[in-house]
Amino acid sequence: MLKLHTRLHALTPSLSSSLRLGPTTDSASPILRAALSSLGSLTRRSRSSDLVGHRAFFCSDSDSSGDGSDRVVHVDSKAVESEGEEAESKSSSAIVPTNPRPEDYLTVLALPLPHRPLFPGFYMPIYVKDPKLLAALQESRKRQAPYAGAFLVKDEPGTDPSSVSGSESEKNIYDFKGKELLNRLHEVGTLAQISSIQGDQVVLIGHRRLQITEMVSEEPLTVKVDHLKDKPYNKDDDVIKATSFEVISTLRDVLKTSSLWRDHVQTYTQHIGDFNFPRLADFGAAISGANKLQCQQVLEELDVYKRLKLTLELVKKEMEISKIQESIAKAIEEKISGEQRRYLLNEQLKAIKKELGLETDDKTALSAKFRERLEPNRDHIPPHVLQVIEEELTKLQLLEASSSEFNVTRNYLDWLTALPWGNYSDENFDVLHAQQILDEDHYGLADVKERILEFIAVGKLRGTSQGKIICLSGPPGVGKTSIGRSIARALNRKFFRFSVGGLSDVAEIKGHRRTYIGAMPGKMVQCLKNVGTANPLVLIDEVDKLGRGHAGDPASAMLELLDPEQNANFLDHYLDVPIDLSKVLFVCTANVVENIPSPLLDRMEVIAIAGYITDEKMHIARDYLEKSTREACGIKPEEVEVTDAALLGLIESYCREAGVRNLQKHIEKIYRKLSNLLDKEHQMNLQLLKLRLLNLRKL
Numbered sequence: 001m002l003k004l005h006t007r008l009h010a011l012t013p014s015l016s017s018s019l020r021l022g023p024t025t026d027s028a029s030p031i032l033r034a035a036l037s038s039l040g041s042l043t044r045r046s047r048s049s050d051l052v053g054h055r056a057f058f059c060s061d062s063d064s065s066g067d068g069s070d071r072v073v074h075v076d077s078k079a080v081e082s083e084g085e086e087a088e089s090k091s092s093s094a095i096v097p098t099n100p101r102p103e104d105y106l107t108v109l110a111l112p113l114p115h116r117p118l119f120p121g122f123y124m125p126i127y128v129k130d131p132k133l134l135a136a137l138q139e140s141r142k143r144q145a146p147y148a149g150a151f152l153v154k155d156e157p158g159t160d161p162s163s164v165s166g167s168e169s170e171k172n173i174y175d176f177k178g179k180e181l182l183n184r185l186h187e188v189g190t191l192a193q194i195s196s197i198q199g200d201q202v203v204l205i206g207h208r209r210l211q212i213t214e215m216v217s218e219e220p221l222t223v224k225v226d227h228l229k230d231k232p233y234n235k236d237d238d239v240i241k242a243t244s245f246e247v248i249s250t251l252r253d254v255l256k257t258s259s260l261w262r263d264h265v266q267t268y269t270q271h272i273g274d275f276n277f278p279r280l281a282d283f284g285a286a287i288s289g290a291n292k293l294q295c296q297q298v299l300e301e302l303d304v305y306k307r308l309k310l311t312l313e314l315v316k317k318e319m320e321i322s323k324i325q326e327s328i329a330k331a332i333e334e335k336i337s338g339e340q341r342r343y344l345l346n347e348q349l350k351a352i353k354k355e356l357g358l359e360t361d362d363k364t365a366l367s368a369k370f371r372e373r374l375e376p377n378r379d380h381i382p383p384h385v386l387q388v389i390e391e392e393l394t395k396l397q398l399l400e401a402s403s404s405e406f407n408v409t410r411n412y413l414d415w416l417t418a419l420p421w422g423n424y425s426d427e428n429f430d431v432l433h434a435q436q437i438l439d440e441d442h443y444g445l446a447d448v449k450e451r452i453l454e455f456i457a458v459g460k461l462r463g464t465s466q467g468k469i470i471c472l473s474g475p476p477g478v479g480k481t482s483i484g485r486s487i488a489r490a491l492n493r494k495f496f497r498f499s500v501g502g503l504s505d506v507a508e509i510k511g512h513r514r515t516y517i518g519a520m521p522g523k524m525v526q527c528l529k530n531v532g533t534a535n536p537l538v539l540i541d542e543v544d545k546l547g548r549g550h551a552g553d554p555a556s557a558m559l560e561l562l563d564p565e566q567n568a569n570f571l572d573h574y575l576d577v578p579i580d581l582s583k584v585l586f587v588c589t590a591n592v593v594e595n596i597p598s599p600l601l602d603r604m605e606v607i608a609i610a611g612y613i614t615d616e617k618m619h620i621a622r623d624y625l626e627k628s629t630r631e632a633c634g635i636k637p638e639e640v641e642v643t644d645a646a647l648l649g650l651i652e653s654y655c656r657e658a659g660v661r662n663l664q665k666h667i668e669k670i671y672r673k674l675s676n677l678l679d680k681e682h683q684m685n686l687q688l689l690k691l692r693l694l695n696l697r698k699l
């Protein structure tokens with residue numbers, strides 16, 4: 001008695017911690033104590049968890065070997081003391097050694113366990129739904145006999161032990177009473193200490209194996225039991241040792257891959273030198289995810305070697321599961337990291353695009369870009385166009401960036417905002433200046449120059465030059481195109497040239513409707529965007545060679561474009577808003593006036609350039625063509641002299657046509673050859689190369 005008392009006091013510090021975790025013993029091995037502390041947190045966590053509620057938890061009991069019975073009695077009394085239930089009981093348990101020891105419990109209440117058997121040394125919280133059984137448990141706890149027998153419930157015949165039983169079966173167990181219930185229980189179970197009762201939740205601690213021998217009473221079911229002991233085994237048996245080492249090493253492998261049982265396994269394997277084989281087998285089976293029948297098999301096995309072998313099978317399975325778990329986790333991780341990388345790269349791409357001003361997705365950036373373009377000449381933009389632009393900008397915000405509609409709207413806005421609304425170049429109405437420029441570029445052409453100077457003079461008086469279409473007609477190479485360029489220079493207007501020779505598609509002039517894929521505005525809108533001013537000089541080449549369209553008449557479209565009465569409200573199909581072309585000066589060129597469609601011709605002021613006579617050609621060749629060609633060939637004036645006779649010979653013998661393009665080509669040819677000769681002559685220090693009539697043929 002005295003001995004018992006002193007041990008009780010010695011245990012006090014360790015037991016105070018056990019109150020959280022359940023009872024412990026002073027003689028628990030280092031393994032068990034370590035396991036106890038490491039499992040403390042897990043146990044606390046698991047109590048709130050429904051899932052783990054069906055599994056057992058490792059504790060420090062070790063009386064399965066049969067020598068720890070008195071320790072359990074101490075633990076029990078201490079637990080009761082700590083809960084402050086009855087001070088009296090504390091003294092009685094300490095002083096009166098008549099408290100029954102676990103092995104004294106030969107008649108116990110039978111607790112049905114629906115999910116898994118309880119292994120010695122493990123915790124298990126269960127819910128007792130039978131009020132009579134619950135009352136009996138509370139009663140026995142009060143009587144300082146807090147022990148019961150925990151027995152796994154058998155599956156109904158024909159059911160798959162691996163299939164999920166669910167709460168249905170749990171409920172059904174309590175419908176069985178007496179003998180019926182007894183028949184549903186496995187015979188081998190565990191002596192369970194009732195650690196605590198809270199409501200209908202009872203926390204059990206497994207102690208030693210029991211076997212039901214007979215029924216004592218029906219409600220609640222009470223049974224007589226035999227206490228089972230492990231069969232004697234040789235501790236130094238190599239096979240047992242090897243099997244147990246294999247169990248441990250497998251547990252270690254599980255630990256490496258699965259964190260689920262890390263606490264359990266780590267604690268146990270840390271103390272590898274201090275284990276006992278039956279406990280190891282129980283431990284492995286209890287923490288494995290094996291089904292209840294497999295666990296029950298381990299519980300029923302009294303041969304230590306066989307039990308270890310069964311456990312080994314279970315932990316190996318656990319290992320396989322954790323490998324699968326690892327590969328699943330890895331695959332998912334790879335997928336996630338791949339997606340994250342993609343997201344990151346996309347974000348970087350966006351940032352780079354934004355930095356380079358290529359941002360296409362960012363609607364706000366796009367809108368800002370368009371608004372920025374509008375800002376400088378917002379006052380000049382006609383109100384109806386501004387309204388359309390604003391509407392389109394709002395639409396752009398609502399559209400999905402990846403939709404085709406978005407791209408259409410974006411392109412449309414791009415065109416609308418790129419046009420030079422109300423942006424005019426300052427016209428130069430200085431007649432003298434104009435004459436100077438025209439003379440600079442062309443020889444002769446007195447009629448043409450006069451007409452142009454008149455045009456400028458009228459424009460000066462009116463303050464604007466508009467309302468006229470000049471048509472320059474004449475044979476090829478008489479300088480129709482080049483004079484158009486000169487007029488633009490003289491008037492200080494931007495120059496844009498496009499040829500309508502062979503044009504048969506009206507859409508080239510008036511644009512496509514926006515609904516078509518790859519729709520574009522017509523040539524005139526492209527011209528305005530290109531030159532950046534609303535009053536350029538537009539040279540329409542080869543107007544007499546206008547094609548006949550199969551879909552629409554290009555001549556009519558040209559009429560709309562050129563007619564001063566209509567072109568103030570020129571409607572391009574793509575833009576769909578009228579644009580003012582009245583400030584544009586149109587100059588057309590034609591070889592044969594008769595081929596120009598009469599409605600067009602009617603509106604034109606035709607200036608005919610008949611062609612040049614030899615004398616004119618001589619002047620043009622000497623003063624314009626020769627000069628420009630010499631410069632183009634990089635020959636200095638003092639290096640070459642072309643005599644009049646040679647030039648005349650060239651014109652009369654080789655270039656008899658009305659224009660001077662052929663003459664220009666011959667002069668270019670001669671100068672190319674001369675530059676080749678000069679290269680050789682340079683070496684002979686020849687100062688001047690004279691091109692005479694005689695040499696002309698050779699060249």
Ligand SMILES: Nc1ncnc2c1ncn2[C@@H]1O[C@H](COP(=O)(O)OP(=O)(O)OP(=O)(O)O)[C@@H](O)[C@H]1O
Nearest residue numbers: 441442443475476477478479480481482620624661
């Ligand atoms: N009176 C001129 N003075 C100076 N150079 C001229 C004159 N007439 C034509 N040229 C030159 O002749 C070349 C051909 O002229 P241009 O191309 O304008 O002819 P074109 O009448 O438009 O021909 P086409 O009908 O074939 O288009 C140009 O280099 C131009 O400078």
